[in-house]
Amino acid sequence: MKFLLALKDFLYDIKEFLIPIITIILTFITPIKGMLITTTLFVAIDTLFGIYASIKLGGIKSYKSSKLFNLVPKTFFYLSTIILAYLVNQFLIITPVWGIENLITKAVCAFWIYIEIKSLDETSMKLGNKSFWVLLKEAIRKLYSIKKDLSELIEPKNDDKKDEEEL
Structure with a gap:
């Protein structure tokens, strides 16, 4: 029975010692947890x-x-x-x-x-x-062409501006 009480006290002492240390370590690495x-x-x-x-x-x-x-x-x-x-x-x-x-x-x-x-x-x-890198390059090319098409739709061409000035 004394052995179990001694073991219980020993485990309690370890718990009392380890909890603050683990808390300090976890607090220290909080900025890099992500x-x-x-x-x-x-x-x-x-x-x-x-x-x-x-x-x-x-x-x-x-x-x-x-x-x-x-x-x-x-x-x-x-x-x-x-x-x-x-x-x-x-x-x-x-x-x-x-x-x-x-x-x-x-x-x-x-x-x-x-x-x-x-x-x-x-x-x-x-x-x-296919390789991820090939798929990524293809997606970037498609996005670039979409951006180019959208910019052509939004910005009138120089020829259109001249026609508007003549009117």
């Missing part, structure tokens, strides 16, 4: 899309949950490097670089998101789809 959540979501989307592609190409038997083991170290590594970049911004660089707060942190986050988008693109191409 970047951490975004990176985690991209990793999750890439994983789910990879599972979908695996099942679509090879059937349900081709899916192996043992391959998901890499998900945890990859996510931990991505988030750790973002937090490390934030620490560098806060304690080594201090002033904004080129007027942008947390530029290094944002660059590291953008790099990891780019890698995940590239992975999604490769998986999509395995399924027989």
Whole structure:
């Protein structure tokens, strides 16, 4: 019985010690929580899309949950490097670089998101789809042509202006 009471006291002491430390850590990383959540979501989307592609190409038997083991170290590594970049911004660089707060942190986050988008693109191409980048270029071209058509409709041509002046 004494052992259980001692264990209860020990766990209470640990709780009393850890809660403030965890609160301090969470408060410190609050400015980058959006970047951490975004990176985690991209990793999750890439994983789910990879599972979908695996099942679509090879059937349900081709899916192996043992391959998901890499998900945890990859996510931990991505988030750790973002937090490390934030620490560098806060304690080594201090002033904004080129007027942008947390530029290094944002660059590291953008790099990891780019890698995940590239992975999604490769998986999509395995399924027989066009590359995301090709689709993006086509969409930009279409938007540019729509903008050009709209500007031609809104702005009268020089010949039309001359005709109006003659009247």
